[in-house]
Amino acid sequence: MAEKITPRSVDYSQWYIDIVLNAKLADYSPVKGCMVVRPRGYAIWERIQAEMDKRFKETGHQNVYFPMLIPMSFLKKEAEHVEGFAPELAVVTHGGGEELDEPLVIRPTSETIIWAKYKDWIQSYRDLPLLYNQWCSVLRWEKRTRLFLRTAEFLWQEGHTAHETQGEAEAETLKMLEVYREVAERHLCLPVIAGKKSEAEKFAGAVATYCIEAMMQDKKALQAGTSHFLGQNFGKAFDVQFQSREGKLEYAWATSWGTSARLIGAVIMTHSDDKGLVLPPSLAPEQAVIVPILKKDTAAAVLAYCEKVLAGLRAAGVRAILDGDDTQSPGWKFAQHEMNGVPLRIEIGPRDMEGGKAMVARRDTGEKAAYDVASLGATALTLLDAIQKNLYDKALAFRKENTKAVADRAELLAFYGKDKGEDAGTAAVAGGFAEGLWCGSRECEAALKAETKVTIRCLPMDRQEGITGKCCLCGSPARHTAVFARNY
RNA sequence: CGGGACGUAGCCUAGAGGCUAAGGCACCUGGUUUGGGACCAGGAGAUCGGGGGUUCGAAUCCCCCCGUCCCGACCA
Numbered sequence A: 001m002a003e004k005i006t007p008r009s010v011d012y013s014q015w016y017i018d019i020v021l022n023a024k025l026a027d028y029s030p031v032k033g034c035m036v037v038r039p040r041g042y043a044i045w046e047r048i049q050a051e052m053d054k055r056f057k058e059t060g061h062q063n064v065y066f067p068m069l070i071p072m073s074f075l076k077k078e079a080e081h082v083e084g085f086a087p088e089l090a091v092v093t094h095g096g097g098e099e100l101d102e103p104l105v106i107r108p109t110s111e112t113i114i115w116a117k118y119k120d121w122i123q124s125y126r127d128l129p130l131l132y133n134q135w136c137s138v139l140r141w142e143k144r145t146r147l148f149l150r151t152a153e154f155l156w157q158e159g160h161t162a163h164e165t166q167g168e169a170e171a172e173t174l175k176m177l178e179v180y181r182e183v184a185e186r187h188l189c190l191p192v193i194a195g196k197k198s199e200a201e202k203f204a205g206a207v208a209t210y211c212i213e214a215m216m217q218d219k220k221a222l223q224a225g226t227s228h229f230l231g232q233n234f235g236k237a238f239d240v241q242f243q244s245r246e247g248k249l250e251y252a253w254a255t256s257w258g259t260s261a262r263l264i265g266a267v268i269m270t271h272s273d274d275k276g277l278v279l280p281p282s283l284a285p286e287q288a289v290i291v292p293i294l295k296k297d298t299a300a301a302v303l304a305y306c307e308k309v310l311a312g313l314r315a316a317g318v319r320a321i322l323d324g325d326d327t328q329s330p331g332w333k334f335a336q337h338e339m340n341g342v343p344l345r346i347e348i349g350p351r352d353m354e355g356g357k358a359m360v361a362r363r364d365t366g367e368k369a370a371y372d373v374a375s376l377g378a379t380a381l382t383l384l385d386a387i388q389k390n391l392y393d394k395a396l397a398f399r400k401e402n403t404k405a406v407a408d409r410a411e412l413l414a415f416y417g418k419d420k421g422e423d424a425g426t427a428a429v430a431g432g433f434a435e436g437l438w439c440g441s442r443e444c445e446a447a448l449k450a451e452t453k454v455t456i457r458c459l460p461m462d463r464q465e466g467i468t469g470k471c472c473l474c475g476s477p478a479r480h481t482a483v484f485a486r487n488y
Numbered sequence B: 001c002g003g004g005a006c007g008u009a010g011c012c013u014a015g016a017g018g019c020u021a022a023g024g025c026a027c028c029u030g031g032u033u034u035g036g037g038a039c040c041a042g043g044a045g046a047u048c049g050g051g052g053g054u055u056c057g058a059a060u061c062c063c064c065c066c067g068u069c070c071c072g073a074c075c076a
Helices: A012-022 A039-058 A079-088 A111-121 A166-186 A233-237 A262-271 A299-315 A330-340 A350-355 A373-401 A409-416 A442-452
Strands: A026-028 A035-037 A069-071 A091-095 A098-106 A130-139 A153-163 A193-196 A208-215 A221-231 A241-243 A249-251 A253-260 A288-292 A320-322 A344-348 A357-362 A368-372 A403-405 A433-438 A455-460 A480-485
Touching (some): A012 A262, A035 A039, A039 A130, A039 A153, A039 A166, A039 A262, A111 A130, A111 A153, A111 A253, A153 A166, A166 A193, A166 A208, A166 A253, A208 A262, A208 A480, A221 A233, A221 A262, A233 A253, A253 A262, A262 A373, A288 A299, A288 A330, A299 A320, A299 A373, A330 A344, A368 A373, A409 A433, A409 A442, A433 A455
Parallel strands (some): A288 A320, A288 A344, A403 A433
Antiparallel strands (some): A069 A098, A091 A098, A153 A253, A193 A208, A193 A455, A208 A221, A221 A253, A241 A249, A344 A357, A357 A368, A455 A480
16 A cells, blocks of 8 residues: 555646545546545545535425436426536436437436426415425536546535525525535535625526635635525426415525535545545544554553543544554554544554553644543544644635735736646646626626636625725726636 | 547556566565564466457557547536
């Protein structure tokens, strides 16, 4: 297991792939564009799911499951929706050896099949709101894929709600965005910017799309979650009408919101280093690993002692394991557990045993110190909290260092560098997040993208009041504050 | 889907018309070791991406196909 990880400074893309493969999170699959999620990767996904799902339930949502296959005609009912997804659909044309009367698409997202049923379930305002979510995978025929970040099939969660009024649906959209923000920041240690998408970047079929955007170590942006206000677009397309409190027939108002296993990619690219994976303790499958230092005459005693320490850690609520394998050297194990991103490494040898101590090394900082074994459970919990906080703080500091306010086009271009193809996957790319005023024109945004690959990531929610000044791109009167970046 | 690079054991690499395709890592067995990726001995593992052709002889030369990676256009 002498694999080395390509340093970030040499090739950031290769570094990312090396981490995913060497930490055994995922692997390539026999099917082009798809990935295999391995146990260590899936365990992280399960922890993310658990945090999300808990909050969905707390906010009144229920889980459902809809079929993977959707009649082609359903997609076509919402014009923008089909236009947006048509290029990336996989279509089933045969079943049971015969050609199907109507082709079935493998869901790229489930708005259409869900709203087809909502028509049956919604008759009265008393049937509303309908607050459903499903955990599933979806398929989008992507041309260029990357483990976790963009694969043809991906694991995700999609919420689909129906409401009586516009205001209620809009409130739901923002409520779920806030759930995403909280999970991202508290559990994934990802500082995110919550904002609204520009017209060009919004979801096909939405009235408004909101998102949370995070900055990766190569200063590119990654969308970590989206929440859409769908207006009455799907209500009308699927004829979902209900009788209102006033006795009138009205179309239901809709939202949809999603996050995917891409979040795992975001966690990797935000926290990990050249030694391997670095995980927030709240996501780590194992929070602490005990590595015994086994020498001939004391091996049995040290091992027995480690078992006791392990029991103490577990009793304190720490997810801990003991690596008692005597066919590998401690040095090999250190490297291995660092690769796997275990937040705390506890070394116990004869010397420590005599003194009632244990050496504890932090994965995030590398700091190593001796602690009393008697109170090791409490110590570990304190250290895990400190790591969780440190990862967030470091990521936030990094984003601030690489965020620049720009007043005009010249400043923005200087920030990103003129070279439009420059990127090359190195950590040394120019730029980061640029914040500037924007006129709101689609053409203005498109011109920037064509020239520099820089796009508007979002219009941050908390900075849209009282805008005065000029668009930093074209000089027209500004209407928004925008965050610009190159993105994944 | 366009441009480029590359396919030799699970991984990395050597071989560049001529003996039984070579080495490192990983793997298996035994021994010895263990406070930052140990060491010794032995072992197993390859129809050289696939198909066709040239040749007395092809991993090596030619043609076709397939696949992977990188760079563009498109995207959670």
